[in-house]
Amino acid sequence: MSYVVTNLIVEDVHFSYPTGKVLSHVSLKLKPNSFNLLVGPSGSGKSTLLKLLSGLYPTFSGGTLDGKLTLDGYDINDIVPFQRVARLGYLFQNPTRQFVMQTPFEELRFSLENLQVTPTDMTDRIEKVLETVGMTDFTHHDLSTLSGGEKQKIALAAALAMDSEYLLLDEPFANVDPVARLQLIQAIKHYQQQGKTILITDHDWSGYTDMIDDVFVMNHGHLHQADEAERTKILHEVPIQTQIKTALPNEQEHIIELKKVALKNGTRQLLRNTSLAIPKEKRILITGPNGVGKSTLFSTLVKLYPYSGLITYNQQDIAKRKIAQHVRDIALVFQNAEQQFVAMTMAEELIQAQQFSNHPEIWTDETITEILTQLNLVDLRQHVVYQLSGGQQKKLQVLLMLIVGTPTLLFDEPLAGLDNDSQQCLLNIIADFTTRQHQTVLVISHQLQAVTDWFDFHLHFENEQLSYVGGEV
Amino acid sequence: MNPLMKFAIVMVIALELTFIKSVTINLIIIGVSAFLYLFLKLSWKQWLWLFILPLLPGFGSWFSLMYFGTGDHVHMAWVMLTRVFAYLWLGGLFTLKLTEERDVFLATLEQKAKLSATFVYALVGVLNFMPAVNQQIKTIRVASQMRGQTLHIWQAQLYFKAILSAIRWSQNLAEGMVSHGFTEGAPRTHLQVVSIAKRDWLILIIILIAFQLLLIPNWY
Ligand SMILES: Nc1ncnc2c1ncn2[C@@H]1O[C@H](COP(=O)(O)OP(=O)(O)OP(=O)(O)O)[C@@H](O)[C@H]1O
Ligand SMILES: [Mg+2]
Numbered sequence: 001m002s003y004v005v006t007n008l009i010v011e012d013v014h015f016s017y018p019t020g021k022v023l024s025h026v027s028l029k030l031k032p033n034s035f036n037l038l039v040g041p042s043g044s045g046k047s048t049l050l051k052l053l054s055g056l057y058p059t060f061s062g063g064t065l066d067g068k069l070t071l072d073g074y075d076i077n078d079i080v081p082f083q084r085v086a087r088l089g090y091l092f093q094n095p096t097r098q099f100v101m102q103t104p105f106e107e108l109r110f111s112l113e114n115l116q117v118t119p120t121d122m123t124d125r126i127e128k129v130l131e132t133v134g135m136t137d138f139t140h141h142d143l144s145t146l147s148g149g150e151k152q153k154i155a156l157a158a159a160l161a162m163d164s165e166y167l168l169l170d171e172p173f174a175n176v177d178p179v180a181r182l183q184l185i186q187a188i189k190h191y192q193q194q195g196k197t198i199l200i201t202d203h204d205w206s207g208y209t210d211m212i213d214d215v216f217v218m219n220h221g222h223l224h225q226a227d228e229a230e231r232t233k234i235l236h237e238v239p240i241q242t243q244i245k246t247a248l249p250n251e252q253e254h255i256i257e258l259k260k261v262a263l264k265n266g267t268r269q270l271l272r273n274t275s276l277a278i279p280k281e282k283r284i285l286i287t288g289p290n291g292v293g294k295s296t297l298f299s300t301l302v303k304l305y306p307y308s309g310l311i312t313y314n315q316q317d318i319a320k321r322k323i324a325q326h327v328r329d330i331a332l333v334f335q336n337a338e339q340q341f342v343a344m345t346m347a348e349e350l351i352q353a354q355q356f357s358n359h360p361e362i363w364t365d366e367t368i369t370e371i372l373t374q375l376n377l378v379d380l381r382q383h384v385v386y387q388l389s390g391g392q393q394k395k396l397q398v399l400l401m402l403i404v405g406t407p408t409l410l411f412d413e414p415l416a417g418l419d420n421d422s423q424q425c426l427l428n429i430i431a432d433f434t435t436r437q438h439q440t441v442l443v444i445s446h447q448l449q450a451v452t453d454w455f456d457f458h459l460h461f462e463n464e465q466l467s468y469v470g471g472e473v
Numbered sequence: 474m475n476p477l478m479k480f481a482i483v484m485v486i487a488l489e490l491t492f493i494k495s496v497t498i499n500l501i502i503i504g505v506s507a508f509l510y511l512f513l514k515l516s517w518k519q520w521l522w523l524f525i526l527p528l529l530p531g532f533g534s535w536f537s538l539m540y541f542g543t544g545d546h547v548h549m550a551w552v553m554l555t556r557v558f559a560y561l562w563l564g565g566l567f568t569l570k571l572t573e574e575r576d577v578f579l580a581t582l583e584q585k586a587k588l589s590a591t592f593v594y595a596l597v598g599v600l601n602f603m604p605a606v607n608q609q610i611k612t613i614r615v616a617s618q619m620r621g622q623t624l625h626i627w628q629a630q631l632y633f634k635a636i637l638s639a640i641r642w643s644q645n646l647a648e649g650m651v652s653h654g655f656t657e658g659a660p661r662t663h664l665q666v667v668s669i670a671k672r673d674w675l676i677l678i679i680i681l682i683a684f685q686l687l688l689i690p691n692w693y
Binding site for chain 1: 576594597598605611612613616618619620622623634641644646647649650651652653654655656659660661662663664666
């Protein structure tokens with residue numbers, strides 16, 4: 001097979017944001033046609049490096065770059081975008097951030113037009129790539145109505161459609177369900193077989209360990225390539241898919257009850273005629289494939305989404321409750337962390353949360369500092385919340401909602417995009433404080449490996465049905 | 474008909490209406506628009522808007538001219554009232570179908586009117602953003618309610634957050650466009666090549682000439 005080999009060189013790169021240095025002495029060499037994994041704890045600088053490689057930084061960052069970053073001898077930043085993306089495709093960590101157009105079709109069309117693809121090839125190419133990610137049915141849907149995982153698939157499709165020689169993927173599977181995950185891995189594998197080079201950052205490489213050639217490790221802004229021993233060690237760290245152990249709920253005190261509830265998204269039925277009860281002061285896991293309606297269910301419980309049937313909270317019909325009062329009893333921890341923020345800096349956010357806490361006696365300054373230390377956030381207090389890394393935002397968001405201490409908390413993918421240590425640490429903190437504050441906890445998650453014993457009950461959402469699973473089999 | 478051509482006709486006629494002080498001409502415009510609306514299959518809501526929207530500015534100027542005007546004020550009062558209706562009904566011919574024809578309109582702007590693609594896609598971005606604003610404000614309010622704080626519509630903090638999110642959104646849009654290979658001033662291909670039919674030009678010319686002829690008699 002013959003293909004042009006573009007040569008990407010990264011040598012002794014340093015990068016600082018106005019708030020401080022994040023990358024030092026970074027050098028990187030990717031073998032042509034290889035599959036590379038970039039790992040490292042949250043906030044270590046992985047996304048920053050990828051954005052530099054994609055040429056979006058330093059332009060869009062306000063930071064300063066030093067060192068050599070070239071593509072075929074040209075400075076990456078001197079290459080005009082349409083020529084650059086023809087060689088270097090890039091997928092954002094947060095897919096909602098990169099959409100320009102209204103539907104998947106238009107989004108892909110826009111890219112291909114920029115790359116000056118012949119119009120007669122375009123429709124074909126768009127259809128094919130949407131098929132590879134399994135989103136054909138959504139070709140002309142409004143992007144803003146897609147679920148988190150579905151958006152991620154479209155973003156990946158856009159990156160694949162550009163057919164660039166290097167593909168940089170920043171946590172492409174964070175909100176994707178396990179089945180779709182395997183499908184996307186296949187799509188990426190297929191893409192690599194056409195002679196492409198891939199660099200992916202991820203915290204969980206189960207399902208594609210055997211595809212990985214080289215492993216790079218980022219630690220506090222320093223990058224090194226793992227030698228054979230370290231590589232083997234890292235690749236063996238994949239969390240094993242364990243059975244989740246939960247029981248079926250029996251007669252106990254209920255906090256939420258659904259009676260004949262149905263949900264719709266436009267004309268699509270999401271939930272059909274469902275009746276069930278959520279026990280009080282327990283931890284309940286909710287699983288189900290992408291787009292099945294998990295986040296919609298949460299929105300419904302906080303009165304942000306229309307439903308039919310009856311939903312009660314503490315034996316009161318929620319339709320009759322005022323929203324301001326209702327969300328003080330049952331609050332949502334959004335899938336997209338940025339929606340949770342109400343202030344500018346982390347310090348301001350924490351003060352606000354403390355001020356409105358339901359349990360001010362628990363949340364003293366010392367406790368907060370201690371938790372921030374456990375979460376590796378303690379030095380970031382003066383940072384603007386929008387400039388934290390994806391993982392840091394997630395951890396802060398969860399902490400803020402724990403401080404507020406709402407009696408019932410609905411967590412929408414709280415573990416997505418977190419490294420193993422952060423996941424464990426966050427789960428311990430959630431368990432500890434929600435127990436002390438007598439909270440009921442509902443969690444949507446695809447990160448099942450971290451949570452084997454953590455939950456009391458397990459609800460599965462599929463085929464328009466929501467029901468308890470578990471118990472003795 | 475190509476929406477840009479429609480836009481041109483509507484603009485030219487609207488401009489001329491500003492200088493024409495004739496109730497009859499205004500009524501003819503309203504009548505013709507109403508006739509065309511019959512073919513556009515409007516919903517009753519859209520009809521309602523067409524009647525309600527001009528009422529306030531229309532009767533506002535009618536009353537003020539009727540009671541406070543001097544000279545030819547009775548005639549002018551009627552001219553103003555009908556003019557407001559004519560403007561809005563004429564404009565509606567273009568805007569009411571715009572959501573469906575938006576893509577063609579923007580593509581025509583880019584390909585035929587040779588507007589800069591940067592401008593056109595910034596416009597696309599803004600148009601996509603508009604429906605999200607309402608939702609965004611709602612989310613901001615609920616997010617603060619969940620944090621124990623109720624932001625009322627008269628509170629500055631609500632708008633501060635909204636403006637902040639608009640700024641962040643525009644940065645994301647710029648970054649997104651570049652990451653999709655959008656390059657200022659570079660050539661692009663077009664999946665949908667817009668062509669303006671000869672028939673469209675013909676219709677444009679006929680309508681405009683007919684309109685000029687209509688102006689010749691000395692109407693009330
Ligand atoms: N725009 C920005 N301005 C200032 N500081 C930033 C900005 N973006 C990121 N940072 C900081 O730079 C450091 C590296 O962030 P980066 O996003 O590269 O981390 P990451 O390794 O991708 O983490 P994660 O696994 O959580 O996504 C973090 O400490 C973060 O707070
Ligand atoms: Mg990151």
